[in-house]
Structures are given as C-alpha cells and as structure tokens.
Amino acid sequence: MPKKVCIVGAGPSGLVAAKTLLHDVPNGTFDVTLFDSQSRIGGLWPWDKNDNAGLVHPRMVANQSKHTVQFSDLSWPEDSPQLPRAWQVGEYLARYRERYCSGATFRLGTRVETAKPLPAHDGESGSQLRWSVETRSSDGEINDEIFDHLLVASGFFGKPTLPEAGRGDHDVPVIHSSQYRDLPGLLGKVTGEGGKILVVGGQMSGVEIAGTIASHLSSAVHSPGPSVIPNADKYSVHHIIQQPIWVFPLHTSPKPTSSAPPFLPLDLGSYNTANKPQPLTNSQGHISPEAAKTTHGIFGAVLGTDQSDFSPQIAVTAAQTEDPPYLAVSDYYMDFIRSGLITISHGKLDSLSGRVANLSPSGEEVTDIAAVVLATGFEAASSLSFLPAPVKETLSLQPSDLNNTVALGFHGTHHPEVPNLGFVGFYRSPYWGVMEMQARFLAALWAAGGPSSLSLSESLRNALQNDTSIRRTLELRTDPRASQFPMGDYAWLMQEFATALDLPRVPHLGELPALPPTNKQMDILTPARYPSAAATEAQRAESTASLLRTEGAIHAGLGKPAKFLARAVFRSLLGEWKLDRDLVSKLPSHPSGRFSGTARFLLRDGTADGRESLFDPENPGSEYLYVEEGDFTATNGFKFHATRRYVWRYDEGKDRLSVWFVKTDDQLRADYLFHEVEFTVPQGEGENTQKGWEATAGHLCIDDFYNVRYGFNFKAVNLQDWRLAYTVKGPKKDYTIDGTYRR
Incomplete structure (x- = not known):
C-alpha cells in the first residue's frame, strides 16, 4: 500500500x-x-x-x-x-x-x-x-x-510582523509592505496635501518597497495626462533603516574594473562557483570579523563604491566592515536617494502620533507624514x-x-x-x-x-x-x-x-x-x-x-556588443547630471558657443505615444522624460537660456535604447523616433579599453542628417560620465555638438 x-x-x-x-x-x-x-x-x-x-x-x-x-x-x-x-x-x-x-x-x-x-x-x-x-x-x-x-x-x-507603534488606529494610512499595490490605494484617506511616505525597515523588503514607491511617485509627477494622485510633486519617501545596507542592481558585471564592463543578471555572477574554493564552504551563519571584511570588500568591488557618492547616510564606512554585511536588490533605490526623492534616517520607529514619528535611540522626529509602510518582515x-x-x-x-x-x-x-x-x-x-x-x-x-x-x-x-x-x-x-x-x-x-x-x-x-x-x-x-x-x-x-x-x-x-548593456545604461541614467556642451558651426546662420547646465532623467511608466500599435498596456515598461536646462553663450558674447526635452526608452524585448522627440504642444508626450542607440565594440582592447562603451545612431530629418555618437564610461555598475556628440549636415546646416555629462 x-x-x-x-x-x-x-x-x-x-x-x-x-x-x-x-x-x-x-x-x-x-x-x-x-x-x-x-x-x-x-x-x-x-x-x-x-x-x-x-x-x-x-x-x-x-x-x-x-x-x-x-x-x-x-x-x-x-x-x-x-x-x-x-x-x-x-x-x-x-x-x-x-x-x-x-x-x-x-x-x-x-x-x-x-x-x-x-x-x-x-x-x-x-x-x-x-x-x-x-x-x-x-x-x-x-x-x-x-x-x-x-x-x-x-x-x-x-503573517506580517508589526512593531508596536504601527498597530491600532492612526491619523494616516498604515499598511504592511506586502499590502502595497499603488499610490491611490495607499493614500486613499489623504486629501492630497502631500508629505512623507514613511517606510520602516531597512532590509530586502524595505529597500525594494522604498524604491518602488519612489518610482511610482516619479511617474505620477512626470507622466502625461491626469496624475493618479493630487499634488504628487508634494510627496517624498522617508526611509528608516537601522544600518547601511549594500544595494545591488539587478545586473552586475563580472569585470567591474573595466570602464566598458559587460553585464549579467545578478545571480549568474553570484553563482559562478569557478570563483569559489572547492569544496564549497558555508559563507552564512556565524560571521567572523575577518569574514565580514572579506565580504564587504567583495560587495564594494562589485558596486565600485562604498555608497557614499549617493549619500553619507547609506555609506558603508571602514568602521562598519567588521559587522556582518547585509544586502538588498533594487535598480533605482540608490539614485532616488541621490536625487532626494528618498531620504534616510537611522533608528527604529518608537512611536507614531498624528503625522509625527519618533525614532529611537536618537529621538529624531519625522514630521509631515502622509502614510506609513511597514517593511518589517514576517x-x-x-x-x-x-x-x-x-x-x-x-x-x-x-x-x-x-x-x-x-x-x-x-x-x-x-x-x-x-x-x-x-x-x-x-x-x-x-x-x-x-x-x-x-x-x-x-x-x-x-x-x-x-x-x-x-x-x-x-x-x-x-x-x-x-x-x-x-x-x-x-x-x-x-x-x-x-x-x-x-x-x-x-x-x-x-x-x-x-x-x-x-x-x-x-x-x-x-x-x-x-x-x-x-x-x-x-x-x-x-x-x-x-x-x-x-x-x-x-x-x-x-x-x-x-x-x-x-x-x-x-x-x-559577454559578447561583443554585449546584451544587457542597454539596460545597465538606462538604469544608471536616473537623476541629475551636469552638462557641458560645445557647438561648433561652419555656417554663420548657426552661431558657435557653449552650453552649461543640467540634464535630468525623470523616471516614469512607459507611455504609448508614438508607438501605439506596438505598446502593451499590461507591460508598459519604463522610460525617462529627459529635461535639460541651462545657458548658451555664443562666441560673439550673446547669452540666452535654453531648454530641450526628449523621451528615452528601453525596450526589454529588443534590449534596445531609443530616444524620441517630444510634442511641441505637450512636452510630456513623445512624438516620433529620433534614433535607436546601437552599441559597438570599443576601439582598443575590447571591453578592457579605458574609453568605455561606444554607440552610434543616425537620423534623417527631411534634408538634414544627424550622425550621433555616444561614449559611456562605467565605474563598476554605475555610469561615471558619458558623452553625446553628433554632427548635423544639410542644405542649411553644418555643425557639430559635443556634450559631456557628469554627476
């Protein structure tokens, strides 16, 4: 039987x-x-x-x-x-x-x-x-x-674990992170006056949900059409953590020291046992100070940073490298911290009264709270x-x-x-x-x-x-x-x-x-x-x-050109860049000069504009509204304020980056395709070159042809700086633009 x-x-x-x-x-x-x-x-x-x-x-x-x-x-x-x-x-x-x-x-x-x-x-x-x-x-x-x-x-x-301060009735919505689905569902009791969305808990789920809510806020602010919540620009995320945690993107590089690194899904690199002594030993459980230092060193090398370039609040300092390391995974969390949409406090939620949270042991008060999300585990x-x-x-x-x-x-x-x-x-x-x-x-x-x-x-x-x-x-x-x-x-x-x-x-x-x-x-x-x-x-x-x-x-x-590279570039563009651009014109009708200002990549859900027949509303993907602002100073001394906008998109199915013009009557909406970015093998020693990854594109606008060149320099998983240059030639145009973007 x-x-x-x-x-x-x-x-x-x-x-x-x-x-x-x-x-x-x-x-x-x-x-x-x-x-x-x-x-x-x-x-x-x-x-x-x-x-x-x-x-x-x-x-x-x-x-x-x-x-x-x-x-x-x-x-x-x-x-x-x-x-x-x-x-x-x-x-x-x-x-x-x-x-x-x-x-x-x-x-x-x-x-x-x-x-x-x-x-x-x-x-x-x-x-x-x-x-x-x-x-x-x-x-x-x-x-x-x-x-x-x-x-x-x-x-x-x-079942969810809830801290004492998160239980009972409150003046603002309080939910567990597993219940979060969207901003209207979270902020249903709020009239739209704005404030901080408090995320409590600094491990895996805390980082993931803070990054998710920040991306939803960014999309609510920068998408065309009516916003999903009123006054979306008045909200931000305030994340309470107990200690700095290493945050990995979903793709990392097996060659992080190259300025033109290839990328693989995070787990394929992590589970490459050829880099581990055989037979395998247990790296978890009790963590000695020596083992902690080794792992912290590996994490820092993979990311190319101690995270201080995003914020001192999330930096893993030398004094902390003897403590057991913690990690989380999120593509956008770190750059949302750098941009200010996510702010960090250290401690534990001690009490919640009205729209004020008190933290221990510091005694810090976090005011103007609009909602609380408890990422406190199960x-x-x-x-x-x-x-x-x-x-x-x-x-x-x-x-x-x-x-x-x-x-x-x-x-x-x-x-x-x-x-x-x-x-x-x-x-x-x-x-x-x-x-x-x-x-x-x-x-x-x-x-x-x-x-x-x-x-x-x-x-x-x-x-x-x-x-x-x-x-x-x-x-x-x-x-x-x-x-x-x-x-x-x-x-x-x-x-x-x-x-x-x-x-x-x-x-x-x-x-x-x-x-x-x-x-x-x-x-x-x-x-x-x-x-x-x-x-x-x-x-x-x-x-x-x-x-x-x-x-x-x-x-x-690991091929040439490499798959997943477009995604890695797209992820790392989020936030604000300092932009310096030179324009050299061979025709007097277009003055030469220099532009100095900022370029912001503002994350939002993918939109159908310009690609309606190919758009899947069930899987919209992500895109950026690109906004640059600054001053152009011509060689003749004339100076004026200038701005321009594009929409940058990443197509996961094609693993392709593209840049789109925006509509003149609604500059939140994409109009038509400018160009698709084609990555090439860097000149020199393949991906070991110090020139970074290169890409090209072309665009014919009536009689004018735009010949576009990109250069992307990585430091491990993040773009350190990048270059966009193009020449424009036509019956009435003959000029070169060369711009450099730095954090």
Whole structure:
C-alpha cells in the first residue's frame, strides 16, 4: 500500500514536494494530497496579472533570474524575460502543476486546522507515527483524515510582523509592505496635501518597497495626462533603516574594473562557483570579523563604491566592515536617494502620533507624514499553528526569532525525533534549487523507511550522522554575529544536498568564458544542472533546454556588443547630471558657443505615444522624460537660456535604447523616433579599453542628417560620465555638438 502524505501548502515548496514524491521514487510509493487555504495554487506568487490578493504585487520583478527561479525539469519559455514578473512565476507554477502533479489530490480553499500524531498501525513495530489531520473548507465543512507522513510547505511568510507603534488606529494610512499595490490605494484617506511616505525597515523588503514607491511617485509627477494622485510633486519617501545596507542592481558585471564592463543578471555572477574554493564552504551563519571584511570588500568591488557618492547616510564606512554585511536588490533605490526623492534616517520607529514619528535611540522626529509602510518582515510561527504543543516543543519553536523559528535537521528538512514530519522551503530565501533538493532528501529518507532504516544509502546515512543543523540553529539564536540569511549559503547547501543524495552536477553543455579573478571557465550553479536520477527523457530534455538558455544568456552578456548593456545604461541614467556642451558651426546662420547646465532623467511608466500599435498596456515598461536646462553663450558674447526635452526608452524585448522627440504642444508626450542607440565594440582592447562603451545612431530629418555618437564610461555598475556628440549636415546646416555629462 502506498504511504499517504499530507502536504500543507500548494506554493512552490508544496508543488515540488508533490512532484518529487510522485516521480523521483518508485511509482506507487506515496499517495499525495495537498491542502491550501487559498482557492488557487502558487502560495505568495500571484495567479495572473490582476491577482492582488496575495503577498506579492503581480507586476513585481523577481530579484533572481529565471535561471535560478526554476526547477530542474521545467524550462521557462524561450521568449520569457530574464527577470520574470511575479505573475509570470505564477504561470510557471501552473505549468509545473499540470506537467507533474496530476497524480496528486488538491484540496484548495481548505485550511489544515490541526495535525495530531497517532500511534503506529496495529501490529507494526517501531516508533513510526501517523497523523490525524483535521481540515476546514472555505464553506465550513470539517474533515478528519489519517496520513502516514506530514510535510510542511506552508511557507516562512506566516503573517506580517508589526512593531508596536504601527498597530491600532492612526491619523494616516498604515499598511504592511506586502499590502502595497499603488499610490491611490495607499493614500486613499489623504486629501492630497502631500508629505512623507514613511517606510520602516531597512532590509530586502524595505529597500525594494522604498524604491518602488519612489518610482511610482516619479511617474505620477512626470507622466502625461491626469496624475493618479493630487499634488504628487508634494510627496517624498522617508526611509528608516537601522544600518547601511549594500544595494545591488539587478545586473552586475563580472569585470567591474573595466570602464566598458559587460553585464549579467545578478545571480549568474553570484553563482559562478569557478570563483569559489572547492569544496564549497558555508559563507552564512556565524560571521567572523575577518569574514565580514572579506565580504564587504567583495560587495564594494562589485558596486565600485562604498555608497557614499549617493549619500553619507547609506555609506558603508571602514568602521562598519567588521559587522556582518547585509544586502538588498533594487535598480533605482540608490539614485532616488541621490536625487532626494528618498531620504534616510537611522533608528527604529518608537512611536507614531498624528503625522509625527519618533525614532529611537536618537529621538529624531519625522514630521509631515502622509502614510506609513511597514517593511518589517514576517513571522513564520503561524504557519505551524496546526501542530500540537509537544511537537512544537520538540522543534524548539521560538516565534520571536524570525530567522530561526524552529530547529530542524539536515538543512531545514526534518527532526529526528518526529521521523514522519518533513519540511520544504521553511526558511528565509528558499531558492528554488534548495527547495527541490529538500524535497528529494525527504523522498529518499521516507522511501527508505526513515532516519533509522537499514535501507538508507551510505551517503544518506553519513549525511544524517554528521549533521549539525539543529545545534547550529540554536546557537545562532543568541549569536550577535549571525548573518542575514543564517540557514546557509545557497551554493554550499546545493553541494551538501547533492552529496547526501549521490546526485552529480551535470557538466555545462558548451565552453563558457573564463573570468577574473581565477580566470577559470564559468561554472554556473543552476537547478537544471541537477536533474533527478529518476528523470525521464522528457525531463532531461527540459533540463537541457534550461541549460542552453542559461549558457546563451552568458554568451550574449559577454559578447561583443554585449546584451544587457542597454539596460545597465538606462538604469544608471536616473537623476541629475551636469552638462557641458560645445557647438561648433561652419555656417554663420548657426552661431558657435557653449552650453552649461543640467540634464535630468525623470523616471516614469512607459507611455504609448508614438508607438501605439506596438505598446502593451499590461507591460508598459519604463522610460525617462529627459529635461535639460541651462545657458548658451555664443562666441560673439550673446547669452540666452535654453531648454530641450526628449523621451528615452528601453525596450526589454529588443534590449534596445531609443530616444524620441517630444510634442511641441505637450512636452510630456513623445512624438516620433529620433534614433535607436546601437552599441559597438570599443576601439582598443575590447571591453578592457579605458574609453568605455561606444554607440552610434543616425537620423534623417527631411534634408538634414544627424550622425550621433555616444561614449559611456562605467565605474563598476554605475555610469561615471558619458558623452553625446553628433554632427548635423544639410542644405542649411553644418555643425557639430559635443556634450559631456557628469554627476
């Protein structure tokens, strides 16, 4: 008879657990039922573009690429973006369920109320328990069923944690960051007088939501047509953090010291194990001062800055480099700080009264608050509410510890004293590869008969005997030097599971570039390199397709010219630049002279103007309203104030930058295309040249031809300065413009 398994949760963890129990062990070993309180699968990932009921905004961009946000045996569609949006992740999970989970029973809209351990079946020996699981459907129907195994896949995001000051009624809207969707939804109670949107919490979600709200404010101010909120220009973001945190963009460079660096999605660079000593060691958990200094140094080198050039408030100073480092991911957060749309305070929210917040320990007052967004994380204990008190005690449940809520064996999978209770994805940052490995570990463990079974493989037995996960978790609860993600380094965890499962990492399909500092060929960690030993030919074909796309992205990013470069340039343009431009004319009708002033790139949602037939309102992308202002001084001494506007756009599908003229009667709207930017290989020593990246463009305006040249000099991930020059020739024009932009 198959063993009956109850899986609590039908998000990524529950789905991969169900698939693994059904397909990675002999057919008929397990009978799987999944329960989820939601009426759909996906967990925190939204079902479609309009699914606003979950914890994640459907249009949020994932901070890991599709090469990491995947399981080993289902590839993303070839035309899917490198960084999928949340609703696209939901679609991926729907395809995964359809492909692999048809043999499971799904009880959606059904909450697990209690799960009580029962004695073993009559006549069976040993301490194997069963579980009496009581469930309640959305219409109130209660059922009680007996299962042989209970698998917790209910997620680490049980319910939002709220500081005392954020609870109760307030004069301004107060929401958790997971509830934010748009400005009208946040500011519904406000009459539009403006003020500060206070974001509380300085880790991943705090940085992401502060950057998101700032981009929404920028778009509200600088977009054509009626604003989504009144007086949008009177609002700003005030972010409370406890300590400076490293903020990475979504794309970084494997050659950050070059002024013409190539770019790759952040995780492809992070998971290049060729740059790590072998075998891999755990870089998380307890962080010594020496290890902290090393990691801070790596982060600073990748970003090319200690962040002081954005603001002293976000700088990671030398005095702080012995402290455990923290990181977050956002494309625009740092430049919004530099532009002043986001301001920073250090401390904790102590109290909130009227429109005034008090911070501790500084005693600083933040006034004129319009709304508060609490990016204060989640507690996981409520995800285990169905377990009885003795089991919680065995697991060393500590609800106040948000990172180490329970103490589990072998990297968050089980507890030896409750052998038929398992966990998948129950920890912060459950990267998909680790979730899949946890599911495989439990499937192998349970199929063999449990931790004490004589049928365990030697590698699995050794893994269990040498495991120190429970002790390490308990020690980290009181460790002041615990890391941001204490369960373990992702690459190291994948190595540990693969060793325990005797699961080799398949080689890359082709030769990859060699990169500094080791100058070894890239060796990218991705779930597709760990197909199941029981994988069918069709499943291995999916793994191969995923690997081909990963390797294709690497070759494209490191090619000449390089993919992702246009995106990196576009991201780094945000904000204000000092502009100096020389104009040299060969005709007396156009005076020569010099322009000095500023150029501002003002971020907003993409608009349809000028490209109506090609515009997707469901996925508008982003663009800049470009505004330059300053004084032109002619060589004859004549001086006048000058201004001009364009719209700059980035097309993710084409990976292309373009510049558009604005309408003369509405200078917020794009009119028609000026030119598309074509990146070229720099002259000299390829991307190692000190000249930076170069680009060209051309535009014929009736009889006048504009020959455009660009030069972009990077310092690691950020533009340090750039140049725009062009010559204009026609029947009545013959001049050259050469402008330099500096921060």
